[in-house]
Amino acid sequence: MSTSTRTGLGRILVFVYGIFALAATARALVQLGTEASKAPIAYSLSLFSGIVYIVATWALATDRRRLALVTICVELTGVLVVGTLSHPSDIEKASVWSDYGNGYGFVPLVLPFIGLWWLWHIGRRSADAGGPELPA
Amino acid sequence: MTALQFVLGLFALVVALWLVVLIVLDRQPDDYLYAALGVLEFGLLMQLVVGLVMVTGDHGGVNVAAYVGYLVGSLVVLPAAFLWSVGERTRAGTGVLLVAVVVVPVLFLRLHQLWGAR
Numbered sequence: 001m002s003t004s005t006r007t008g009l010g011r012i013l014v015f016v017y018g019i020f021a022l023a024a025t026a027r028a029l030v031q032l033g034t035e036a037s038k039a040p041i042a043y044s045l046s047l048f049s050g051i052v053y054i055v056a057t058w059a060l061a062t063d064r065r066r067l068a069l070v071t072i073c074v075e076l077t078g079v080l081v082v083g084t085l086s087h088p089s090d091i092e093k094a095s096v097w098s099d100y101g102n103g104y105g106f107v108p109l110v111l112p113f114i115g116l117w118w119l120w121h122i123g124r125r126s127a128d129a130g131g132p133e134l135p136a
Numbered sequence: 137m138t139a140l141q142f143v144l145g146l147f148a149l150v151v152a153l154w155l156v157v158l159i160v161l162d163r164q165p166d167d168y169l170y171a172a173l174g175v176l177e178f179g180l181l182m183q184l185v186v187g188l189v190m191v192t193g194d195h196g197g198v199n200v201a202a203y204v205g206y207l208v209g210s211l212v213v214l215p216a217a218f219l220w221s222v223g224e225r226t227r228a229g230t231g232v233l234l235v236a237v238v239v240v241p242v243l244f245l246r247l248h249q250l251w252g253a254r
């Protein structure tokens with residue numbers, strides 16, 4: 001059994017990340033394209049979250065573990081900070097991370113924890129197999 | 137919710153159950169399942185056409201860009217899941233299809249919300 005971040009559970013994880021990459025980026029582009037002046041900071045943040053998901057998806061799909069670790073940490077920080085600072089009433093200005101991802105079934109809050117657990121799990125399995133611990 | 141969305145949503149949930157059974161039994165999807173996914177994708181294409189007609193008519197101030205975004209975005213989900221799942225013919229590959237098929241009714245709820253928020 002090969003140890004890669006894209007096999008097994010990782011295959012499903014990459015797909016879920018891909019969906020959020022699409023959802024967050026498309027949402028930001030619609031927001032910035034149609035009403036950018038309404039809430040430029042919130043919409044830029046929306047776009048930033050989309051880029052983070054794109055990079056995380058790519059990193060997990062290509063077994064770039066260090067990059068995946070960094071992006072997922074950024075993602076976790078993002079959802080915690082934005083979730084704490086945002087108000088549930090700001091639906092019009094919302095990003096994927098607003099209100100801890102309430103608008104997306106709180107999946108954005110759970111996803112980085114699963115991602116970090118997965119990287120840890122794969123790293124340990126690679127170490128057990130005698131492979132390199134953290135290939136970049 | 138439109139009748140088409142309701143029927144397609146129910147169909148998606150039936151296919152989701154089907155996929156759960158395949159995962160539990162550790163069996164690979166057969167041609168019937170892929171045909172069902174094809175039918176679902178065709179339904180989404182129909183929905184795009186119906187949705188475009190709706191937003192070009194008297195839509196009463198619905199967020200057109202977002203609405204069309206969801207309509208177009210929903211077309212990508214199943215083909216992407218199919219391509220990504222055939223790379224690994226295991227339970228995980230089938231799990232990818234399951235995620236995609238569950239996402240489809242969620243997108244219907246979003247479309248419904250957007251239309252209701254006029």
